[in-house]
Amino acid sequence: MKVGIVGYGNLGKGVESAISYTKDMELVGIFTRRNPKSIKSNIHTTVYSIDTLYEMKDAIDVLILCGGSVKDLPKQTKQYAKDFNVVDSYDIHDQILDHFNAVHQASIEGKHISIISVGWDPGLFSLNRLYGQAVLPNGKDYTFWGKGVSQGHSDAIRKIDGVVDAREYTIPMQEVIDKIKSGEDLSISNKDMHRRECFVVVKEGSDVKKIETEIKKMPHYFEGYQTSVHFISQEEMNMKHKNLSHGGCVFRKGITGSKHLFHQVMEYRLTLESNPEFTASILVAYARAAYRLANEGQIGCKTIFDVAPIYLHEENRKELIKKLL
């Protein structure tokens, strides 16, 4: 199958390398809005201007869209879904349904397949919430994120007057995880499950006390959270806070039984040295699924909930039954 990449940031680079680990995919090219000559691909993929994309339509089985969820994907996915099979990682949770509807219409019109919101949350974490609830309907689930950088929170700090650079880590409360695992039945919100640690570079002469207060009181982002703020130099920021590691876990705790009641715990955990590389690897697996669904004649928009696991793996059913079931 022949794959194209739209966008060459961290995610696009991750998709490029993830494809190199597959046996059944060929990377046709990277398509960019920038000057293609200004981009040097990590593993010598040809870089094209996005303007040439439609000319190469017949050479591409699936297009993996690697733009951002705020500005790029709401336009790009529905635009390309009409003429290509597409996969994206749209991750603004409360707007996924609108995105789904818009992309679905385009895919149906163009008789193509699209799979949206592919990643780990939304994505593999969502799947584990679904499997957990389906198997243990009498229970509760808990999702923890981190330790890892939240781009949204980092951006929010950078907008404060006097701030030059900032990095926010979301960190799950280990004591809450321990309580849940030990069987306690907690009704708690995200604010009690996570703390926030911020590293901030400020302009010389800034009032750091004021900035710290402004961060801690910021509604939605920090208010109500246990937040710590560290002021550091730009050198320290560059040296210690540029890594892209992340992770988290989903728990489902449920009770089964009639005469006797039994506690059952399902736990799913990711420990990632590179968040974008991992998300990219998931996108590539679902690109395989999109290709196979399209070959079956299916059309329209799908989510990871709609894709049977067998479509994701290189091997055929017989081998999968023998080796993995």
Next chain:
Amino acid sequence: MKVGIVGYGNLGKGVESAISYTKDMELVGIFTRRNPKSIKSNIHTTVYSIDTLYEMKDAIDVLILCGGSVKDLPKQTKQYAKDFNVVDSYDIHDQILDHFNAVHQASIEGKHISIISVGWDPGLFSLNRLYGQAVLPNGKDYTFWGKGVSQGHSDAIRKIDGVVDAREYTIPMQEVIDKIKSGEDLSISNKDMHRRECFVVVKEGSDVKKIETEIKKMPHYFEGYQTSVHFISQEEMNMKHKNLSHGGCVFRKGITGSKHLFHQVMEYRLTLESNPEFTASILVAYARAAYRLANEGQIGCKTIFDVAPIYLHEENRKELIKKLL
């Protein structure tokens, strides 16, 4: 949807209670080879003789087969697959493909759906091996079972001369799990990943030294494993070793990246107070899937690899996207 249960051992009892936690299922009855009058259901389900099953064919949407994998399911599943939509938990890994082929033929002939080998291993653990390999093709996976009772190993000990009762616990080696999680790249077999702890009741006057040696040297089951044997009284056995807890974990460790390499770890863990109750809960979720697939007009045998997650959950797509994606 209307469900029937065939067989009323621990698994059948678990299915009965799991159905009571659903909103969309009605339990039609329990079907048994024993005298129905000899069975008192835990939650007042009507118990029928298995001989009346075919008479009630039109009243049953899905039949959940709760017999054993050695003697019951190889016959039962293919027998009933012709006239019913069926779900089973057939768990003899290296014979699943044969079972699949036999059941598939019967389901196709009768134009019904069957889903086989549903449980946690084979089952949810298999799914996590598949998702892990599909997302991180450049990696290794490790499955740990336990701590929990292995029925097969317990039975093997019971066959030794002089043994009255026995219980074997499979226990994962925590130090191996720690090494894997800390990033070590191990090439190891089950024997290095698990130890075995046996509790044995013997006839008075038996040569316990000889029995211990016989256990530890038993090929396939214990030879090569770190095994400990404890001789206890029947009273202690009944008091301390009748619980059905189990669990385990599946790890997928992979490497992504081109210029820089990143370690990524996916981890799935189950901690179960009742193994049969949990397996039963999975069977019930896949019975829902069988019903929906049948309503779509699909026929033939499926495994958990073939079933899209959305078929398992009571809620519809729109709600699932809003609440879980």
